[in-house]
Amino acid sequence: MRAAPLHSHVDVRVCRRVRCEHMRTVLRIFSYLRYNRRATVLAYLALAGAALFNIITPLVIKQAIDFGLAHDSRSFLVLAGVLVVAVALVQGVFEFFQSYLGQYLSQTVALRLRDDLYEAVQRQSFAFHDRSETGQLMSRATVDVEQVRAFIQLGLLQLTYAAVLFAITVVVAVRINWQMGLIFLAVMPLIGLRAFVVSRSLRSLWVRVQGAQGAFTSVLQENLVGARVVRAFTREQEELDKFNVSNRIVRVDSLEANRLAAFNQPLMTFLLNAATAIIVIYGGYAVMHHNLTLGGLVAFLEYRTNLTGPVRTIGFLLNLWTRATAGGQRIFEILDAESEVHERPGAVPLAGVVGHVRFEHVSFGYNRERPVLRAIEIDAPPGALVALLGPSGSGKSTITQLLPRFYDVSEGRITIDGHDIRDVTLESLRHAVGIVLQDPFLFSATIRDNIAYGAPHATAEQIEAVARAARLHDFIASLPDGYETWVGERGITLSGGQRQRVAIARTLLLDPKVLILDDATSSVDMETEYLIQQALAELLRSRTTFVIAQRLRTVRDADQILVLKDGRIVERGRHEELLENEGPYREIYDLELRDQEELSQVAARA
Amino acid sequence: MALGFGGMGGGMGGAGRGMMRRAGMDGRSTDDEEFGKPFDGKLMRRLLPYLRPYKRQVTIAALLMLVATATSVATPYFLTVAIDDFIAKSDMHGLVLLMLGFVLMQFVNWFATYGQTYSMTYAGQWALYRLSEDVFWHLQVLPIAFFDRNETGRIMSRAQNDISVLQQLLSSGLLSIIASSLTTVGIVFTLLALDWRLALVTLISLPVLFGIIVVWQRYARKSFIRTRAAISIVNASLQENVSGVRIIQSLTREDENRRRFGKVNRQNFTANLEASRVSAIINPLVDLVNAIAIAVVIAVGGSLVLSHDLKVGALVGFALYVNRLFDPIGQVTQQYSTLQRATVAAERVFALLDEPVEVKDRPGAIELPPIEGRVAFEHVRFAYTPEIPVLHDLNLVAEPGQTVALVGETGAGKSTIISLLERFYDVTGGRITVDGHDIREVTLASLRGQMGIVLQEPYLFSGTIVDNIRLGRMQATDDEVREAAEIVGLHDLIARLPEGYNTIVRERGVNLSVGQRQLVSFARALLRRPRILLLDEATANIDSATEARLQRALGELLRGRTAFVIAHRLATVRNADLIVALHHGAIVEQGTHEELIARRGMYYDLYSFGFASATAARVRAGSA
DSSP states (O other): OOOOGGGGGSOTTTSOHHHHHHHHHHHHHHHGGGGGHHHHHHHHHHHHHHHHHHHHHHHHHHHIIIIIITTTOHHHHHHHHHHHHHHHHHHHHHHHHHHHHHHHHHHHHHHHHHHHHHHHHHHSOHHHHHHSOHHHHHHIIIIIHHHHHHIIIIIIHHHHHHHHHHHHHHHHHHHHOHHHHHHHHHHHHHHHHHHHHHHHHHHHHHHHHHHHHHHHHHHHHHHHHTHHHHHHTTOHHHHHHHHHHHHHHHHHHHHHHHHHHHHHHHHHHHHHHHHHHHHHHHHHHHHHTTSSOHHHHHHHHHHHHHHHHHHHHHHHHHHHHHHHHHHHHHHHHHHHOOOSSOOOTTOBOOOSOOOOEEEEEEEEEEETTEEEEEEEEEEEOTTOEEEEEOSTTSSHHHHHHHTTTSSOOSEEEEEETTEEGGGBOHHHHHHHEEEEOSSOOOOSEEHHHHHGGGOTTOOHHHHHHHHHHTTOHHHHHHSTTGGGOEESTTSBOOOHHHHHHHHHHHHHHHOOSEEEEEOOOTTOOHHHHHHHHHHHHHHHTTSEEEEEOOSHHHHHHOSEEEEEETTEEEEEEOHHHHHHHTSHHHHHIIIIIHHHHHHHHHHHHO | OOOOOOSOOOSOOOTTHHHHHTTTTTOOSOOSOOOOOSOOHHHHHHHHHHHGGGHHHHHHHHHHHHHHHHHHHHHHHHHHHIIIIIITTTOHHHHHHHHHHHHHHHHHHHHHHHHHHHHHHHHHHHHHHHHHHHHHHHHHHSOHHHHHHSOHHHHHHIIIIIHHHHHHIIIIIHHHHHHHHHHHHHHHHHHHHHOHHHHHHHHTHHHHHHHHHHHHHHHHHHHHHHHHHHHHHHHHHHHHHHHTHHHHHHTTOHHHHHHHHHHHHHHHHHHHHHHHHHHHHHHHHHHHHHHHHHHHIIIIIHHHHHTTSSOHHHHHHHHHHHHHHHHHHHHHHHHHHHHHHHHHHHHHHHHHHHSOOOSOOOTTOBOOOOOOOOEEEEEEEEEEETTEEEEEEEEEEEOTTOEEEEEOOTTSSHHHHHHHHTTSSOOSEEEEEETTEETTSBOHHHHHTTEEEEOSSOOOOSEEHHHHHHTTOTTOOHHHHHHHHHHTTOHHHHHHSTTGGGOEEOGGGTTSOHHHHHHHHHHHHHHTOOSEEEEEOOOSOOOHHHHHHHHHHHHHHHTTSEEEEEOOSHHHHHHOSEEEEEETTEEEEEEOHHHHHHHTSHHHHHHHIIIIIHHHHHHHHHHO
16 A cells, blocks of 8 residues: 555654544545645635635724714725625635635545545455455445545634634734633633533434434345245234334434434524623623724624634534544555455466466465365366365365465465466466356446456457357347346346356356366256356366366266365265265265256156 | 445246336436425425324424524614614613623523424424334335335335435424524514615615525536436445455456546546535625625615714614525525425335235135135236236146146246235236135235245344244244244254354344255244245255255145145155146146156156256266
8 A cells, every 4th residue: 555654753652542543544634635735735725815804804894883984984984895895705716715625635535545445445355355244345435435525625624714713813803802802712612612512422322323223224124125025924013013113213312312403503502692792791881981992892793703603613523523533444444454365576477377286285264263174185187177075164165266366375385387376476367267156246237348357358259259158149149239238237137047157258258277166056947057057068178177066967077076074175086986985975975966866867768 | 325235136036027127116217316396285295194293393393483583583683772772872781681681582592492493303203203104014015016126225215215305304404494584584674674775775685696596506406416426326336346356356357447446436526526616606606795785784874874864783783684694595595405305205205105005905805714725726817017928827726735846947937826826916817716715805814824935045034043933923832933943954953053042143144054044934934834835945055964954844844735836956846746837927738747757748858958968068078
């Protein structure tokens, strides 16, 4: 990841750990502004300008009253009016730029954060994606990024603006009449404190509301997805009761949060107006005794809003601050996560692959305590068909996922044509090793794009050729839009078998020398399965192949059958040899495969 | 939020589903951001009944709103009086009294504002409680066809997002629009009362401002819609890249995708920047109009003061009022979009509530008495959409206790037969009888109460394992639950879990294996003691030990019941009393395994072609 130079300035000894962590995060968020130094400076200049000009109008009004009215000067009054408009014009320009630049900066930060997050997520090994849920990653890239963005736009700039406006106003107010200035200053902490306290308790209330909303969502979603079961078991009334529990909690909690806000908002106004009353009494007294001009009093009344605006928003801004640091922390957690699998410096491309695969004393565990594979030895000469067999959890798919380096071995090594796969570039390795994953995920794109997913520059002829090989072409040709038919979320829904064949076609297009596939063909009818089998047969030609086998015919044809149990290879050999062994293979055969044998006998008799 | 919930439709479903889904609930293309007219009387009238039970709260809110607005509008007037009547006359005593009154009035304002907001929110929240309840209940009684047509994510957004948009409207939006309008009216009258000449000159700014905002709104809305579209493209792209990360890595497609993501990410950036140009202009513009009004007050009002037609305090009052005149307009502008979105939301929520409940108890439907289990399909026709018939004139009889295996290609109509018997849909023509009763003449509860169903992908609810089994029959005792679990061979698997029967099943049962889930759904069906069993056999990959268990459990489940099985396993087909081969919604042939093999018809083809030729192909490839 790119270095974030700013946070190194924080002296670790000075701050306590948690707060330091906060500071670090905030500074790192700021460090994203370094791409836009000029815009940042301009934004602050615009902000200072806007604040400065904000002070002028009440002073003009003051002069209009004290001078224009006192000296009977109509022309002065007109001049004052013109001045007010002119000030508004200039201030408006500053305000526009402040607001625009604020957006510009915050959007830039969001853009870079999303870029970085995207990059970080794509770079991660499968282990990372096993641990994290899509929803959570998405929420970092959407909710958390938005919070950081809002903080840059509102928090950072508005906070400074509020502070600057506050400071300038206090100076001017005290200069007009210092006693009255002090009265105002005295009320501010009160309002500020109240705002702060309330925003904190409001926040915990909203967190509760969100939690309740989450439960509400789960109940609803579960009910909708399980609609058939609900009806079949006539559970409608109970479901409604369950729903209403969370429905009620959401309502009661939001009502409570609203109540607190409804109490507090007018309280602020009240405090402000109470202070105004004191000002008017004191100011009136001063005017009567000629210690203050009437215009001065009016200016004060105008300045009220300058002072209270910042103070009232402080709670809101502090809230933004905490949310942004929390969001920032979650984002940086992902950015900083080391990928277990990375390219060695000086890795060379794997070229001219023949396809001789060896596992040499390979052990692997997703975590240290629980090894999944122990001392695996495999020697697959070029073109060999290796069938992996064993109960779920025995380590079959783990073996296949080590080969394209979705994970790295914990011990031992895997070689292709004698090269340790950790010494070659990831891209060349994954080009050489094709894998048809069990869940054929399709992207929302055309069928053509999905087949050409691994080779975007493939020609139409190449694509059609692999589609034919995957027994998919006829189906595609029967669609009105042919290869340009849109699939995925907003397109047509392909059946499980069709999706599987698309997955086979896209692997075929890469022409890998080593092939990994899962023989499981779930949810397909017999004809589809037949088509898939034909497609697979095409795929297997002249490649070193590892198959997670479910079908007897695959097993029977394999050059090597590896029977796995608890992460070890417990038996290996060809079909006939193993049958005679009367070992674990025989057991599986009797339980699962014999049925299929009978079938093919029936077929043979026919 | 673009997080989707789709993509996990239940195991059953027939042909034509995909085609219908695209039509959707209301044909709209984008779901989240729609902008309609801000007000629709008809929709409001439908919303009102939900508020009616809280008439008292709404009345209180309305009364308190008047108090709150009056006290708030009066604030600058007090300052006017303070200057003209007391400070100008050096009446300190009166000034203090006036200000005490002022504070008292502010105190009233505080409580009136609080009470008004609270009582309105109270009414709004409970109205929404009822509306949510209605929506949810409607979702319970809508026909399954509705769920075929509409993706879960889309329905979720109706029941959740749209209702929370309405919440904004009912709890704060409506109130603040009314309060703002009242405030404006109040200020206008006060100004006219203070000095009508100056008021008229000053108030010219009001229509000017209004015009500016109306024009601006048009641009703002367009650019806002563009930003919403842009960010949802970014999120969709991100979502896809996260979900498909394994494929992307295995096909080394990272660079191309990064380039594409970078592009949409930048398009979003540009759209937002354009939008911010539009949004940044409005505040300075409003401030400018405000300044012009103030300038008019100073110049014209000042002249009036000089000619003794106006007092200084009134002039100050004008200046203060002009500032406040613009606030409510800003608020109304803000609320305007809430109002628009709420109208669309209400429209969609009511459209959902208006979805007809096709499958329901007929008036005078009788309780189905305890049945033997003789099922007859008589000239049954069915279509999910009128143009695409799925079943044509289907005739089929299952005697009590018989197991009927349904075989055929995807889309042949196997699932449809099961769905019709369960009355997830009603037949389009002909009839289905159980022990001679047309299933439409009996109550849904009594029909479904005597049937058990096992779906291909067993659906578990979050809760404990025992809860999920008991779903079959709520009154079942713990012993009966255990007995059912023992019969299907689930008991010892459960006993091995640390929490036993009280193991929490996470959402959709992800912490159990497919086989275990299947067994739970078997136990559930068994506990129901159904006379008729409907079963869509699982095809998923199950290890051999569990597979053996499942086969034994299946035997238990089928014993002594009429059963319709969509069969994927050879053993199941072979043991069936009757095999029905379907093709394009019609029965091609039926009989026992031996009969059908001997006939060398479609079943024989399916059977030998599917398995044997595939094997042959494989052998050829292997030897090549």
